Amino acid sequence: MNEAIKISNLSKSYGTHIVLNGLDFSVQQGEIFALLGVNGAGKTTSLECIEGLRKYDSGNITINGIMGIQLQSASLPKYIKALEAVKLFAKWNKTSLDRATLDALGIYELSKKPYYQLSTGQKRRLHLALALTRNPDILFLDEPTAGLDVEGQISLHEQIRQLKAIGKTIILASHDMAEVENLCDRIAILSGGRVAYIGTVDQLSQTIGKHYNITIQTETGTEKYETENIGDSLLSLLMQYRERGKTITDIQIDRGSLEQHFIKVAKGE
Amino acid sequence: MGAFLYGVALQWKLDIRSKTLLITCYIVPLLFFIIMGGIFTSVMPESRAALIQSMTVFGVTMGALIGLPPSLVEIYSSDIKKVYKANGVPLILGLALTNISAYIHLFLMSIILYLAAPLAFHAEIPENPGMYFISLAVFIAVSLSIASIIGLAVKDQAKTSMFSIIIFIPSTMLSGIMFPIELLPKAFETIGKLFPASWGYKLMTEDIFKFENLLTFLLFFVFAVVMCHILLRRIEN
Numbered sequence: 001m002n003e004a005i006k007i008s009n010l011s012k013s014y015g016t017h018i019v020l021n022g023l024d025f026s027v028q029q030g031e032i033f034a035l036l037g038v039n040g041a042g043k044t045t046s047l048e049c050i051e052g053l054r055k056y057d058s059g060n061i062t063i064n065g066i067m068g069i070q071l072q073s074a075s076l077p078k079y080i081k082a083l084e085a086v087k088l089f090a091k092w093n094k095t096s097l098d099r100a101t102l103d104a105l106g107i108y109e110l111s112k113k114p115y116y117q118l119s120t121g122q123k124r125r126l127h128l129a130l131a132l133t134r135n136p137d138i139l140f141l142d143e144p145t146a147g148l149d150v151e152g153q154i155s156l157h158e159q160i161r162q163l164k165a166i167g168k169t170i171i172l173a174s175h176d177m178a179e180v181e182n183l184c185d186r187i188a189i190l191s192g193g194r195v196a197y198i199g200t201v202d203q204l205s206q207t208i209g210k211h212y213n214i215t216i217q218t219e220t221g222t223e224k225y226e227t228e229n230i231g232d233s234l235l236s237l238l239m240q241y242r243e244r245g246k247t248i249t250d251i252q253i254d255r256g257s258l259e260q261h262f263i264k265v266a267k268g269e
Numbered sequence: 270m271g272a273f274l275y276g277v278a279l280q281w282k283l284d285i286r287s288k289t290l291l292i293t294c295y296i297v298p299l300l301f302f303i304i305m306g307g308i309f310t311s312v313m314p315e316s317r318a319a320l321i322q323s324m325t326v327f328g329v330t331m332g333a334l335i336g337l338p339p340s341l342v343e344i345y346s347s348d349i350k351k352v353y354k355a356n357g358v359p360l361i362l363g364l365a366l367t368n369i370s371a372y373i374h375l376f377l378m379s380i381i382l383y384l385a386a387p388l389a390f391h392a393e394i395p396e397n398p399g400m401y402f403i404s405l406a407v408f409i410a411v412s413l414s415i416a417s418i419i420g421l422a423v424k425d426q427a428k429t430s431m432f433s434i435i436i437f438i439p440s441t442m443l444s445g446i447m448f449p450i451e452l453l454p455k456a457f458e459t460i461g462k463l464f465p466a467s468w469g470y471k472l473m474t475e476d477i478f479k480f481e482n483l484l485t486f487l488l489f490f491v492f493a494v495v496m497c498h499i500l501l502r503r504i505e506n
Binding site for chain 2 (some may be wrong): 078130234
């Protein structure tokens with residue numbers, strides 16, 4: 001596979017505050033790639049540098065393809081209507097968006113309402129349609145499902161998968177770990193302006209090790225435990241409860257989410 | 270070119286949908302005309318000679334200084350400017366489109382006043398209509414250019430309104446449209462000359478073209494263009 005984007009030694013400071021400190025990573029063509037990080041880790045700054053929306057101090061950014069950028073809400077005039085915006089973007093980019101895409105994103109349903117009256121989900125769909133007007137090879141999605149209800153999230157995830165299926169490279173910034181686990185081929189976790197981790201979600205789990213959360217419910221309440229050795233820990237806990245004469249009414253075991261792993265890597269633990 | 274013309278037409282529609290511009294470019298100037306036109310012509314019948322000019326100076330100054338800056342703040346103090354960048358569109362386009370649209374609205378409002386004043390208050394039509402409309406065209410352009418500085422320099426709507434009003438009040442009060450400028454204390458007369466409104470009123474009431482008047486507008490315009498260029502560069506960076 002070829003590289004759609006290559007970032008080398010990217011640095012950016014705001015005054016004395018270093019936001020990006022020699023950032024290096026690459027994104028392969030046709031993959032869904034996520035940038036993760038706690039607030040202030042440099043996600044938005046790095047995305048905006050790549051998108052050309054922000055100047056950077058040093059480093060190199062190589063882009064192989066046309067970019068389409070889905071901006072967050074509040075980036076269109078209040079009174080513009082969906083189809084007017086699509087037409088304007090198409091004229092700017094000397095392209096046209098096919099009816100099938102507009103239909104799939106439900107843009108025709110929104111045609112009568114001004115932008116400020118659209119719901120968060122409707123705005124996200126419109127911004128995705130606008131990003132697609134350039135017929136991009138690489139699509140940037142910033143918090144694509146933030147503020148969407150479950151149905152909206154599922155629908156947008158399906159649309160993102162369809163875009164991948166037709167060969168688009170997708171880069172998204174997200175706080176939603178479930179979304180990242182569901183959608184992304186690879187992730188990069190930023191911490192202190194550098195890449196703290198890059199790879200697949202599964203590789204991250206293997207790198208950090210297996211973690212289990214045990215939730216035991218008794219008649220008097222619920223207690224939670226964390227362990228790396230599920231067999232011994234569970235046996236030991238059951239014996240302890242028996243010795244204390246407590247009746248267990250329910251037990252739940254889960255492997256923890258990527259979110260927990262992510263927080264550990266992001267904090268440098 | 271197609272994208273530019275579509276942008277102008279779209280901005281024109283957006284301005285009509287925006288109540289702010291509708292109020293500042295049409296409703297308030299026309300209400301002011303109805304009320305003050307009635308008062309002026311009753312108290313001072315001789316005011317009919319320059320009623321069209323005085324009402325137009327008020328309307329254009331209001332529409333430009335109070336109507337335009339909020340549209341610019343909406344573009345340049347929000348993520349809308351990122352949309353321009355993301356699509357490879359120069360940032361100046363937002364400034365150009367809002368100015369052209371506001372220009373058309375203000376010209377239309379001025380035509381309404383030009384036609385209504387003689388019918389409603391027996392106002393005198395300027396002796397040289399061609400000269401009058403050229404003067405009006407220059408005055409609207411310069412007023413909008415000054416208003417653009419406010420819209421680009423100030424980053425939130427509340428402060429924009431405050432700055433606009435701070436400039437609007439002396440502009441109209443000291444321009445000579447309410448009372449003869451010669452009756453004002455010298456200091457106020459001098460302050461009045463710092464704003465385009467006083468020069469606009471002078472230009473539109475004189476039926477001959479004076480280079481001195483035009484030079485002043487040219488200076489205002491060059492100053493505004495330089496300021497807007499600096500402010501746009503600052504926004505871009």
